[in-house]
Amino acid sequence: MIHHFEVDGVPAVFTQRPGRLSAGLVFRVGQADETLARTGVTHLVEHLALHRQGVADYHFNGATGNLHTHFHLDGSEQDVSSFLLGVCQSLARLPMDRLETEKAILRTEEAGRSTGPAEAMGLWRYGAQGHGLVSYPEWGITGLGPQDVQQWADTWFTRGNAALWVAGERVPAGLRLPLRPGPRMPVPAVPSVLPATPAYFNGGTGQVLFDAVLPRGAATSLYASGLERELFQALRQEGGYSYTATAGCAHRGDGWSVVTALADALPEQQDAVLGGFLDVLARLEAVGIAQHDLDAIRSRADEAYLLPEADAERLPHYAADLLSGLPLRPVEELRAELWAVTAQDVHTIARQAPAAGLLRVPLGRRADWAGYTAAPTASTSAVAGRRHRSRAKDGPDLVISSEGVSLVDAEGALTVRYDSCAAVLSWPDGGRRLIGTDGISLELEPACFTVDVQSLATVDAAVPAAAVVRMPARGARPVPKAGAAAGPADAGPATAAPPFGRGQRFALAAMTTAAWLWGTLAVFMVLGEAGQPGLGAADWAVVGFTWVVEAALVWSVVKRRRRRSRAAAPSPR
Numbered sequence: 001m002i003h004h005f006e007v008d009g010v011p012a013v014f015t016q017r018p019g020r021l022s023a024g025l026v027f028r029v030g031q032a033d034e035t036l037a038r039t040g041v042t043h044l045v046e047h048l049a050l051h052r053q054g055v056a057d058y059h060f061n062g063a064t065g066n067l068h069t070h071f072h073l074d075g076s077e078q079d080v081s082s083f084l085l086g087v088c089q090s091l092a093r094l095p096m097d098r099l100e101t102e103k104a105i106l107r108t109e110e111a112g113r114s115t116g117p118a119e120a121m122g123l124w125r126y127g128a129q130g131h132g133l134v135s136y137p138e139w140g141i142t143g144l145g146p147q148d149v150q151q152w153a154d155t156w157f158t159r160g161n162a163a164l165w166v167a168g169e170r171v172p173a174g175l176r177l178p179l180r181p182g183p184r185m186p187v188p189a190v191p192s193v194l195p196a197t198p199a200y201f202n203g204g205t206g207q208v209l210f211d212a213v214l215p216r217g218a219a220t221s222l223y224a225s226g227l228e229r230e231l232f233q234a235l236r237q238e239g240g241y242s243y244t245a246t247a248g249c250a251h252r253g254d255g256w257s258v259v260t261a262l263a264d265a266l267p268e269q270q271d272a273v274l275g276g277f278l279d280v281l282a283r284l285e286a287v288g289i290a291q292h293d294l295d296a297i298r299s300r301a302d303e304a305y306l307l308p309e310a311d312a313e314r315l316p317h318y319a320a321d322l323l324s325g326l327p328l329r330p331v332e333e334l335r336a337e338l339w340a341v342t343a344q345d346v347h348t349i350a351r352q353a354p355a356a357g358l359l360r361v362p363l364g365r366r367a368d369w370a371g372y373t374a375a376p377t378a379s380t381s382a383v384a385g386r387r388h389r390s391r392a393k394d395g396p397d398l399v400i401s402s403e404g405v406s407l408v409d410a411e412g413a414l415t416v417r418y419d420s421c422a423a424v425l426s427w428p429d430g431g432r433r434l435i436g437t438d439g440i441s442l443e444l445e446p447a448c449f450t451v452d453v454q455s456l457a458t459v460d461a462a463v464p465a466a467a468v469v470r471m472p473a474r475g476a477r478p479v480p481k482a483g484a485a486a487g488p489a490d491a492g493p494a495t496a497a498p499p500f501g502r503g504q505r506f507a508l509a510a511m512t513t514a515a516w517l518w519g520t521l522a523v524f525m526v527l528g529e530a531g532q533p534g535l536g537a538a539d540w541a542v543v544g545f546t547w548v549v550e551a552a553l554v555w556s557v558v559k560r561r562r563r564r565s566r567a568a569a570p571s572p573r
Contacts, residue, residue, distance in 0.1 A: 002311055002318065002330065008177045012164035013318050015311040021168030023080045024072030024316055025087060025177070028163075028185050028323035029156035032066045032130045036422035036435060037467045038148075040106060040138025042069055045153045047102040048094040049087050058083075066131055067187060067253045068320050069157075077172035084164075088178050091157045096146040103141050110138055117260045121211050124201050124375055125358050127193035127439040128422035131252070139425065139469050158182025163319040167312035187253050187324050193438045194375060200359040200367040201375040205270075208277045209262045209360040212353040216257040218337045219345040223353065224249035224259045225297040226289040226346065230280045231263055239276055241269045251317075253324045259353060270362045278370045281354050288347030302338055305331050379440055382406035382413035388451040398449040400459060405434055407442045414442045418462045427471045432459070521546065 003014045010025075029042055046062040046069055053060060058075030060083055073083050119135050126132030159179040166172075214220045228247035235242040247261035265273035289297075304310065310331060321328055358375070361367050368374065385401025387408075396407040396414075404417035416434040425433040435441040446456060 002315070002328075005171070007164055007175050008179070009159050009181075010162050010164050010177045010179065011322060012166065012171075013315055013322070014166045014171055015315060016169060017167055017309070017312050018169060020074055021077060021080055021166070021172070022072070022074045022312065023084065023164070023166045023168075023172075024070055024319070025084055026071075026163050026165070026316065026319045026323060027069045027157050028067065028161050028187075028320075029069055030065045030067040031133050032188050033156070033185070034133060034140065035466070036128045036133060036136060036139070037424075037469050038140035038144070039133055039136055040141035041144055041149060041152050042156070043106060043138060044099075044102060044141050044144065044149055045069075045091070045094065045157065046071070047105065048096075048098060048149070049090040049153075049157075051095050051098050051102070052086055052090050053083060066134060067324065070316065072316070077168075077170075080166070081172045081175050085176050085178070088176075091153050092178070092180060094146075094150055094153055096150070099144075099146060099149065103144075106138060106141055117209050117211065117262055120203060120209055120360060121260070121358060123439045124199075124360075125192055125194060125211070125213075126190065127437050128435050128441075129437045130188050130190055132193075132439065139423065139471075142472070143470050154180055155182065156185060160184045161323070163322050165315035165319045167315055184323070184325075190252065190254055190256075194358065196373050198354055198357040198359065198372045199375040200361055200372040201377070202363050202365065203360045205267065205362050207262050207264050207360070208270075208274050208362070209260070210277070210281070211258055211260045211358050212356040213252070213256050213258055214349055214352055214356060216251055216255055218334070219341045219349050220257050220259065221249045221301065222294065222297055222338075222341055223284075223289070223346050223349040224261075225301065226293060226350075227259065227261055227280070227284065227353075229293060229297065230284060230289075231261060231277065234280050235263050235273060235276050239272060241265055241273045241276060251321075253320070253326075255326065265362070270365060274361055274365055274367070278359075278367070281357070282370075284350040285354050288343055288350050291343050294343050294346060298338060298341070302335060305335050305338075376438075377440075378412045379406070379415035379438075382408045382415055383417070386455065388449045388455065391448055391450065395448070398444065398451060400451070400455050402458075402462065404462075405442065405444065405459060414440055416440060416442060418464070421463055421467050424463050424468050425471050426460075426468055428473045430456070431474075434463075 001015065005012050005014060031039065031042060034041055043064040046064050050060070050062050050071070058073055058079040060071075060073035060075075062072075063070045071084075071087050073080065075083070121135075123132040123135035128136065157179070159177070159181050160183045162177070162179060164177065214223075224247050228245070231242075231245040231247060235245040242263040242265055245263040247259065249257050249259050251257050261277075263273050263277050307313075314331075318328060354371075357372075359367055359372055366374075383399055383401040383404045383406045385399050385403075385406075388398040388400065390397050394409075396409040399406040399408055399413075403419075404415055404421075406413045406415040416436040420437045421434060422437045423435045425435075430446045432444040433441055434444060444456075444459070
């Protein structure tokens with residue numbers, strides 16, 4: 001059973017078990033509470049708070065997630081008391097002499113971190129804010145000073161924003177948690193930047209990824225397990241296309257869950273994996289999970305609740321739910337809900353999943369044939385302002401106004417408005433990268449445009465000061481010449497031309513058809529005129545005009561196809 005109590009005003013939960021003692025202190029703060037310009041500040045606080053623990057004979061660690069930061073350990077009663085007291089005292093006065101060293105450690109940690117499904121999907125669903133920040137580097141730590149970091153700790157790592165869990169034979173006597181007073185922080189809003197779902201985007205070469213936001217509950221968890229079962233059977237056992245075909249369900253902290261599924265593929269098997277993956281989603285949407293499969297999945301889930309360690313394993317999640325304002329439900333209630341779920345309940349979730357889905361397909365593939373809409377990679381409009389021509393042949397022009405900045409060409413625009421600017425990366429050589437909260441980013445390299453210093457100064461003055469991230473110096477960059485392509489910053493992704501959307505694809509198809517038909521007409525005119533005696537200059541002028549029009553049509557098609565090729569490169573998001 002799980003017992004509730006308090007330590008120095010901090011709500012706590014305890015379950016009794018023989019043997020080892022484990023404990024953790026959870027705070028309702030994570031990366032989703034930060035801004036893009038200050039990403040990494042919570043992680044930095046976590047590292048600094050643990051530094052004074054030094055080298056210990058017991059196991060301890062910290063973890064920073066989207067919504068929670070967790071300090072935990074296994075040890076004796078004295079170890080638990082000393083560790084938790086030390087963390088609380090460090091949070092009150094972080095060791096700022098260690099600040100730059102911990103920043104370097106965080107950069108090293110980030111360099112070795114692999115990209116998971118959440119990192120791949122976050123910015124496409126949520127943009128450069130909230131739950132989407134997991135997709136970005138921890139750019140913010142570079143400019144953080146001692147006062148910034150301590151202020152963040154004083155605001156978020158407080159008594160009212162913490163919860164304790166303990167699993168062992170008893171709660172250590174004399175346990176103290178001397179935290180600063182402060183309020184419970186609500187879970188941040190979760191805006192979506194997708195105008196419509198189901199949606200898809202291109203990325204990576206070796207995996208198909210899918211996620212869907214669905215109501216939290218046993219039916220959704222069972223659906224995720226059933227999806228994994230079907231994917232494994234279809235893509236590995238029967239098709240032999242994938243090594244990994246899996247799915248999982250994670251609570252988002254606001255009463256909703258995210259079901260995530262992935263399947264890997266060799267280049268030559270990507271079409272088969274994508275088709276098989278979508279077939280599984282469609283089949284579950286149509287007929288649901290068979291009763292015998294549901295029974296097997298449910299029995300396995302129920303076994304986890306009956307393990308001796310079940311209550312102890314649930315305590316960290318229990319504490320996190322307490323801080324998120326979610327109902328705290330005993331095992332008996334969870335088991336009752338599990339067994340009350342019917343095949344029809346799971347089928348209802350299966351019908352909702354594709355409609356709420358976001359799909360990542362390998363580069364060069366599409367999913368509009370399956371009813372998925374391409375996620376936006378360009379802005380819906382450009383700002384109206386002064387236009388600065390590109391020095392690069394066929395490059396987009398720069399438009400600067402009092403509202404924001406746009407890169408514009410004949411096919412579309414990338415726009416970041418000042419009032420929705422998540423961050424501006426600023427390099428000492430004058431280069432800037434503006435990133436909007438919708439995830440759209442654009443490179444502003446002064447040498448690439450016919451732009452004056454005064455216009456650039458208006459951008460710097462209009463951008464919110466809190467959004468500016470001062471970046472370290474980068475390698476020497478060649479100055480672009482007229483007619484030469486302007487390369488992107490060596491510290492980040494290329495500035496892509498506004499991408500090739502549905503309207504542009506239709507225009508290309510129409511232009512290609514027109515060029516083909518007009519060319520056919522021109523050929524017949526030449527053959528017809530050549531067979532007529534006594535042709536005059538006016539007749540041949542008509543023929544010549546026909547071919548001039550054909551050349552213009554062909555050139556337009558060529559330019560648009562080049563534009564489509566550029567749009568197939570990694571997007572500005």
